[in-house]
Amino acid sequence: MTARLDALRHWTASHHGLEATPPELEIVTDDASFRRYFRLSLGNGDSRILMDAPPERENSRAFVEIARQWRSHGIQVPELYHVDLDQGFIEMQDLGDDMLRQHLARADQREALMSQAISTSVAIAALPVDTLPEYDERWLTDELELFPQWCLTRWLDLPVPESWPQVRDQLVTALTAQPQVCVHRDFHAQNLMCHDERLWVIDFQGAVRGPLAYDLVSLLRDRNNAWPENDQVRWIETWREAAQAAGIIVPMPPEAFRRMVDLTGAQRSLKVLGLFCRLALRDDKPRYLTLLPLFVEHVRQGLTGQPGFETFMQWFDTCFVPKLDARLIQHRTASQES
Template sequence: MDSRLAAIKVWVASILGSDNFTLAPASSDASFRRYFRVSTGQASWIVMDAPPEKEDTGPFIKIGQFLDLQQIHVPEIIAQEQQAGFLLLSDLGKQPYLDVLNSDTADALYGDAFISLIKLQSCDTDTIVLPNYNRTLLQQELDLFPQWFLSKHFDITVPDHLQTTFDLLIDNALSQPQVIVHRDYHSRNLMVVADKNPGVIDFQDAVIGPISYDLVSLLRDCYIAWPQTKIDAWVQDYFKLAQQHGLLADCDLATFIRWFDLMGLQRHLKVLGIFCRLNYRDQKPNYMNDLPQTLAYVMQVCDRYDNLRDLGQFLSSSDKIVALLK
């Protein structure tokens, strides 16, 4: 047993007043955090293990408390030991959206997710201090694509025109209404719950940023794919709901779709780099299985816009990259 796991057992026993419980892995994510499910047989909780030299629990606590006040269903913090990097949380169950999404359930599940997203985006951005998704951060994210996907994974020379495309994507992001952005609002971070569905997790990296960001994370999810006709219909459903809540009053649907498409391209270029970094730097190879779907989203958007033709042609000219799509 590793030392942190032993310390978690002692800590949980001190809170419950008993050592009559089981501790089992619940999930892990792309960070250094780990999650364990504590069960007594009658009740269960989740322990977040966030090594303080690698992860700060402060943002999770602050943002979680804020979201709870906005009636967004997030885990309740039962106990905390910030110096050690331990949090004891309410258990939102074992059923992420990814496990139950299909053609029969998707409309209802995404409908709930839209309502929760509108609540998040309707929050006054002056009521919580969050980082801004500014030009510097957007550029840093995009740089992961040439560094880890092109250079490290494929040993491909980075083309000169790539920064022109990056500037286009950054300008697109900054031109949109700026709202609270979860930043990973997708099927692995939304839990199916009986009350106030969905349960929302993994929100500690929230920022103030583009209104289309979380929607494209949800509908062009790296872990599940839908026909474009379905995505188009859901985008329109969200757009109508957002307009009803005054979020897109001065925006037409065509403009929003362009925001959505280009925002998705920024995210997916970043994610291609992140998945490769997780593999080569962090020894987490499973994310490499999701490269083909993520790349497919990139190619689809490049095909839709003339000013993205250079990027599309560059990617299509590489046999190694094209082979990912087969």
């Protein structure tokens, strides 16, 4: 890591005439991938964000191509100043540290910002998808299998319920039956930045051609407590009406669209339960375990009362959740003692 950081420091110094004294870089964040981000402060008060994405681990070409295409279609994404795909280094516009998530707790700002986020999501759904990979049946199935592989078997040592194959297949069928549109795939409040009184989109390199409701679910049911039902009903309906007005979908009843949202939310949340356990166990990122209870609630919101999921939800509430709660307490106690 030190060698890559030195290489990044010298690379960016060459673009700003700083070779004599390569600049110090401020760590901004890492994420669930192998990418790291740093802030470069320039002498005139300006700054840049530097992405370090090892090319053998991350596909920076997709990031660059999508950034340029989306920007040309009016989506607010950071400007790219310098790109080196061979080394996996990108210098881009600094949007600051002001994430949408930090504003959503304030009732006086929430509605206007959510309206912007919904409009941005609909605009992304309307983008061309010709060059994007398909979020197809196999991909969705592989994602769902993270739940039994990593959450049940490796984290909880819990047998996979007999109802799981049916649940998995029902969810995959429901998502592939939706209109397939341009999907950011991580369109949540940590990837929407408040800058110059507008929302800007980051972390879009995983964009795909995928299910209509996926980005809306990412916005409403991610690393936050479930929004009150009346708020969700209003925002879901706003998205549906905007998508219809934009010609992205043909008119459909609100109930049909809500079912799309709920089943999509269940697929994404079950995937995340497995993914976060994998991040903890394989990639030594145990902080993700603290987020598991949020996605338990998102699964409940998506599947409770849905026809065909009754047996699974009985197991989920009476077997899985108590086991998970006990394991998290055990993990927390061990962490405090170490």
